[in-house]
Amino acid sequence: MLCANMSIIGFGTANCSEAQKLLNIAKELLHTEEAYVKRLNLLDQVFCTKLTEAGIPQEVITGIFSNISSIYCFHDKFLLPELKTRITGEWDTNPRIGDILQKLAPFMKMYGEYVKNFDRAMDLVNTWTQRSSQFKSVVQNIQKQDVCGNLTLQHHMLEPVQRIPRYELLLKDYLKKLPDDALDRKDTEKALELISTAANHSNAAIRKMEKMHKLLEVYERLGGEEDIVNPANELIKEGHIKKMSAKNGTAQDRYLYLFNNMVLYCVPKLRLMGQKFSVRERIDIAGMEVQENVKQNLPHTFAIIGKQRSLELQARTAEEKEDWIQARITHMLAYSSTPTHIWTHSVCLSCTQAAWAFGTSALLENGISKDFLPIHSFSVFGNYIL
Known part of the structure; x- marks a missing residue:
């Protein structure tokens, strides 16, 4: 038919x-x-x-x-x-x-x-x-x-x-x-x-x-521990990471959530049904620095330096480390709408340590980031007005 x-x-x-x-x-x-x-x-x-x-x-x-x-x-x-x-x-x-x-x-x-x-x-x-x-x-x-x-x-x-x-x-x-x-x-x-x-x-x-x-x-x-369900929050990246112990240098399994306004530093919780995490620290993005190669004897290391806490971390691969750093920087460039902040990629003249800094424009004088002057003498080779 x-x-x-x-x-x-x-x-x-x-x-x-x-x-x-x-x-x-x-x-x-x-x-x-x-x-x-x-x-x-x-x-x-x-x-x-x-x-x-x-x-x-x-x-x-x-x-x-x-x-x-x-x-x-x-x-x-x-x-x-x-x-x-x-x-x-x-x-x-x-x-x-x-x-x-x-x-x-x-x-x-x-x-x-x-x-x-x-x-x-x-x-x-x-x-x-x-x-x-x-x-x-x-x-x-x-x-x-x-x-x-x-x-x-x-x-x-x-x-x-x-x-x-x-x-x-x-x-x-x-x-x-x-x-x-x-x-x-x-x-x-x-x-x-x-x-x-x-x-x-x-x-x-x-x-x-x-x-x-x-x-x-x-x-x-996160077991409802953190009040994050808010239209103002946006998840940028998440994933497993190693945290380097400040006492003995051992690596501990941890998990990071990178949002537009904060980083949640978490520890795994054993569960029969699905991976769960407990938040150890909430670190504000504002004023945060990300430094590369903090452990010269270990590959793929970087540090998050925030107001609440500083963390020395190790990625599994160089690509994974770069992904974390670029996710942070790309987000800063995409979401900042006023030219009140400076993003600088700097290298210490004495130890060649690299750092990505995020501070106010007042922190930049004569091409050198004041964020690092107390410890390192940095040569700035990339400035981006945000």
């Missing part, structure tokens, strides 16, 4: 496989839509309802879930039923989806409100998880249920933001496989135009949330 009705969508009798590809895309759209509606049900009918019943203030509920009820109603009562009827019951006689999406795409403008509120929603979840034991208990109890799939509330809240870009990808694939003279082409092109506009806003929110996901993962690995 599929091949017999290919003329409806513009295929000749010789290209049954292309028509099958269109049907496969339509089925994928339907299957993902069914799964998506279940996620919307979880957000609206479970999380939102249970928190309301627990007496969480209505303004907090609205601030977190925004217009999720309207989004859920649209997909559950309109888009999903129409797709299901067309793809499972009418495809043999009417093999197209562009007309449905073109008709309903304008309603996806409601996603704009949800996406614009997304950052605030994340902040509210974090704030109320810390502030209210009742809020935290309700959310954790729901997250333990099988329907959550071992994912957090924040992960599920990202689903509506991700859904629009997925429609865009499916429609682009569908359009590529449509013949130029297909009856469904104009409707599909119009639907894609409307959905692409909405997808641009969603993609920006997704990039922000990906950063938040990284922070959540680190937060969990």
Whole structure:
């Protein structure tokens, strides 16, 4: 029947496989839509309802879930039923989806409100998880249920933001496989135009949330010891490192997290399920120095010199050491917006020790970094105004 009705969508009798590809895309759209509606049900009918019943203030509920009820109603009562009827019951006689999406795409403008509120929603979840034991208990109890799939509330809240870009990808694939003279082409092109506009806003929110996901993962690995889940924080680099003992020079296994504003110096904790760490020191990035080759008799060594603590470290390879130093420097160049700091690459004239320094412009005089004058006499060969 599929091949017999290919003329409806513009295929000749010789290209049954292309028509099958269109049907496969339509089925994928339907299957993902069914799964998506279940996620919307979880957000609206479970999380939102249970928190309301627990007496969480209505303004907090609205601030977190925004217009999720309207989004859920649209997909559950309109888009999903129409797709299901067309793809499972009418495809043999009417093999197209562009007309449905073109008709309903304008309603996806409601996603704009949800996406614009997304950052605030994340902040509210974090704030109320810390502030209210009742809020935290309700959310954790729901997250333990099988329907959550071992994912957090924040992960599920990202689903509506991700859904629009997925429609865009499916429609682009569908359009590529449509013949130029297909009856469904104009409707599909119009639907894609409307959905692409909405997808641009969603993609920006997704990039922000990906950063938040990284922070959540680190937060969990640190056992909730450090308050790092904040939009102002950004994880730059992480990895295993050796810490050189100041007493006897032995190497100890440690783990570093480099953020835009701090370094977390951690020690491993033995756990049966997954690697966990405990924070030994939080070192501010402001005023930090990174010195190379601090142990002349050991390869790949460097030192972090901060306000809170100084650490002598050893990387496994020269490349790994360079990665740590460059990650720090590249971040400084990318994120500093005012010319109030100087980054200098200096070498001691007497011992050839290299150092990367980050201080105020007042610390540079006559081409020599004052940060190092008490101990070393440095010749500056690279200055970068930040």
